[in-house]
Amino acid sequence: MASFKAQYPFYTPNAWESFWPWFAGWEALYLLHFVALEFFFRGFALHALSKHIGSLSIAVMVVPYTMIHFAKPFPEAIGSIAAGTILSVLSLRSKSAGWGGVLHFAVALTIDGLTY
Numbered sequence: 001m002a003s004f005k006a007q008y009p010f011y012t013p014n015a016w017e018s019f020w021p022w023f024a025g026w027e028a029l030y031l032l033h034f035v036a037l038e039f040f041f042r043g044f045a046l047h048a049l050s051k052h053i054g055s056l057s058i059a060v061m062v063v064p065y066t067m068i069h070f071a072k073p074f075p076e077a078i079g080s081i082a083a084g085t086i087l088s089v090l091s092l093r094s095k096s097a098g099w100g101g102v103l104h105f106a107v108a109l110t111i112d113g114l115t116y
Contacts, residue, residue, distance in 0.1 A: 066080045
């Protein structure tokens with residue numbers, strides 16, 4: 001989609017840079033970004049809230065999570081509602097935010113690969 005090609009990939013090598021290892025380095029840092037993001041939303045916010053308000057914590061957490069996607073392409077912003085909910089259920093059931101980080105990164109890596 002044109003909206004995704006306009007937004008992604010975030011990293012494009014300069015003319016003087018080789019694709020590897022710069023792209024691999026960028027993706028490694030991108031993975032850390034997603035791990036931190038997931039541990040904040042699905043780890044800290046979701047699990048702390050779930051102790052007090054149960055499964056309603058999913059809806060409470062999905063609102064700010066969706067808001068950080070407002071500047072992204074429209075299908076991604078809308079999809080973040082479903083993805084945030086699914087990743088939250090997965091996190092609550094597994095008692096870990098790690099799988100969300102891995103899945104989030106896999107989607108981002110796929111989008112980067114498809115938009116090059």
